[in-house]
Amino acid sequence: MITLVKGFHDILPDETRKWAFMMSTARESLERFGFREIIPPIMEKTELFQRGIGEVTDIVEKEMYTFEDRGGESLSLRPEATAGVLRAVVEHSLLRKDPLLKLYCIGPMFRRERPSKGRYRQFFQVNAEILGDDSPYTDAEAVAAAYSIMTDIGATGLMMEINSVGCPNCRAEYRKLLQTFFKDRTKDLCSDCRRRLEANPMRILDCKVPECAHMVKDAPLVTDSLDEPCREHFREVREALEILEIPNRLEPRMVRGLDYYTRTAFEIVHEELGRSKAVGGGGRYDNLLKDLGGPDASGIGFAIGLERLSMGIPDDHPRFRRRIDVYVALLGQGAGPMGLTVVNMLRSNGISVETRYSPMSLKAQMKLADKIGARKVIMIGDDELARREVTIRDMRTKDQTTVGIDGIVKLLQGDES
RNA sequence: GAGAGUGUAGCUCAGCUGGCAGAGCACAGGGUUGUGGCCCCUGUGGCCGUGGGUUCGAGUCCCAUCACUCUCCCCA
Known part of the structure; x- marks a missing residue:
């Protein structure tokens, strides 16, 4: 018998109604927020992801399905959607026609990781981007759209965690503070974190080793290192979330995996799955469009993992019959x-x-x-x-x-x- | 990449110190000659993951291998 590729999964006839429901509901929610659908291909030139996501990230270094096609060009299955969407925006100059663009796409992503519960090598994401506006209310609107998709779908037990990672300026400052803080305690850090101390000290905040986690409690917070504009931006984002009545929790130690995030970062976590299994996440990226050869426009986006979201809703709802x-x-x-x-x-x-x-x-x-x-x-x-x-x-x-x-x-x- | 666990019917799983391969659900037929859900009866369905070893005899013990699941890491 020829079987499935490891980490891939079939969505069988008994489950497709649930999936169709999740996707159509996500579409309706996003259209209500003024988003329009874009359908980029699932494969791009490898270079796009290297430049977009960052060459030294785990995703690009060891998780991409990369191969050489018959013409000798290096191609990769998309590990996330943002890079491809922004490529299309830049390539077709979409921001010239619409200086404020709200786009979404739904489809499979591919990452060659070790599969486990709720983690697949092919997984579906709902992805949305708002380009061309750096108002804090836009950040709040992105969070609201993500929240709306989940509540419309009927997921329960979800929590919105929010943080600001500042702009490159504040981050350089914060990085120094962190390094000073941990330098005195190097001997108590786990081996991974000793390496991280030089390479990317913010990663230590995410460490699950008890000794490190204990130390992190006293470590300086990014939110204390924000410069005045970033601080004000974050304050207004949080204010907007209050107005929108979106339940959220400040999570000053949350750091996200992708390097391109600036200022607002957020994750939607499933309380039962724990912190390590986010259902969705996103953030602001004010330099990414320019880095990809586009205009100097800011952006904010998020992604929701449908396999994980589906774990939060019952299978036996009458409408799935x-x-x-x-x-x-x-x-x-x-x-x-x-x-x-x-x-x-x-x-x-x-x-x-x-x-x-x-x-x-x-x-x-x-x-x-x-x-x-x-x-x-x-x-x-x-x-x-x-x-x-x-x-x-x-x-x-x-x-x-x-x-x-x-x-x-x-x-x-x-x-x- | 590191660790642990599990592989027996389509599905969920029992199977003790080695001795005829099991249950529930699902599926098919009947109880009711043209009337569903509940109930009852009957039936179909197995290279016991794969390969080797020990043994008179292996689903069971040993070795190897593959697959899957979970945890860590990281993310959606």
Whole structure:
């Protein structure tokens, strides 16, 4: 047997209604916020991700599906959506037509990590970007959009964690403070963190080793190192979140994985999954567009992981149940031609119909109709055949009526209203 | 990349110190000759992950291997 690629997963017929619901709900929420959909390809030149995400990040260094195509060019499956979206924006000069752009896309991302619960090598993300506005209210709107998607989908147990990582100026300052702080305590740090102290001291804040975590409690906070403009920006973001009544928690030790973030950073965490498993996350990136050869415009975006979001909502919601308008039960050989006529007529009128052509007992067909969630069953047997009629049974009320073949559609459609 | 656990029916899992391969659900048929959900009866369905070893005999013990799951790391 040829099996799935490790870390990939099939979404099976019993789950697709839930997935369709999540995606259409996300679309509706985002359209309500004025976002428009963009559908970039799932593959880009490797160089785009190297420049966009940063060459020294884990994602680019060891998690990308990178290969050389037959022309000798290095290509990569997208590990995240922002780089591709911004590439399209720059390439087609979209910001010239719309100086404020709100875009979203939904689709699979690829990262070659070790799979575990809620972590796949191919995973679906809803991704949204607001480009061309650095107002703090725009940050709040991005957070609100992310929050709205999740509440519209019906996820529970979620918490919005928010922080500001400052601009490159404040960060240089903060970095020095951190290094000074940890330098005296180097011997108590874990080996990873000793390495991080030089390379990227902010990573220490995220360490799960008890000794490090204990020390981090007393470490200086980024929020204390913000310069005046950044401090004011963050204050207004938080004020806006209050006005929007979005439950949030200041998480001054939260740092995000991608280097390009400036100022506002946020994560949506599932309380039950714990801090290490974010359902969504995002932040502001005021230099990324320019770094990708575009205009000097700011941006803020977020991504929501659908596999993880789906863990927060029940599988058995009635709306995820299979539904069909009519099951047509054919009884006996002679019913075939008339059955085909009826089935075809109903479908042409927008009614969803399922039927079986191989002989089955009526009992078995009733069971089947019940299983697939048919609202009505149309029975065609010898009696009906002789009179050019059908018997229609309402599966919920058990009422049965007989109607001539030409009256079926009218009867069913009259029932709808 | 490091650690732990689990592989037995389509699914969830029992299977004791080695001795005929099991249950529930699902599926099919019947109880009701043309009427669903509940109930009852019957049936289909297994290279016991794979390869080797120990043994009269291995689902069970040993070795190897593969796959999956979980934890750490990192993220969505």
